[in-house]
Amino acid sequence: MKIDYANRDACKACSLRSRCTQSFRRVSGLENEAVVDRMAARLAARPDMMDHRQNSVEHPFGTIKQWMGQNAFLMGRLENVCGEFSLIALAYNIRWAITLVSVTGLIAAARA
Structure with a gap:
């Protein structure tokens, strides 16, 4: 499941707003992104495991x-x-x- 996060107050107070966007920034990620990141780290540590799988x-x-x-x-x-x-x-x-x-x-x- 995809999750969108937006904090308008943080964008209004940000010093980089003029270089970033005119309205506010939205960040999106997966609900289980931590699991995906852990799997990517395990795969990077042992790339031969994918061949075995x-x-x-x-x-x-x-x-x-x-x-x-x-x-x-x-x-x-x-x-x-x-x-x-x-x-x-x-x-x-x-x-x-x-x-x-x-x-x-x-x-x-x-x-x-």
Whole structure:
């Protein structure tokens, strides 16, 4: 959420007002800007973490979009979207397990 802040009294009393603006200045920022700043600082300290995240976390989402054709959710309301994504994630995980251990290995593991 974007927050706008304006202090007209401070602008009227400011010695730089003639160089700044004719009316008053408005400063805007995000509601959770402190969180964004902390994340940017963490990323600047360890830039390799973004590469790790792209390799481990974002790959499943790209795969789901590509081979399942899931560019958007079909359902409305958060509760329904959560259910739809759970089914998509389950299908992805089953397909990945089949790739790793084959169908017979997956059936044997399910019976154990």
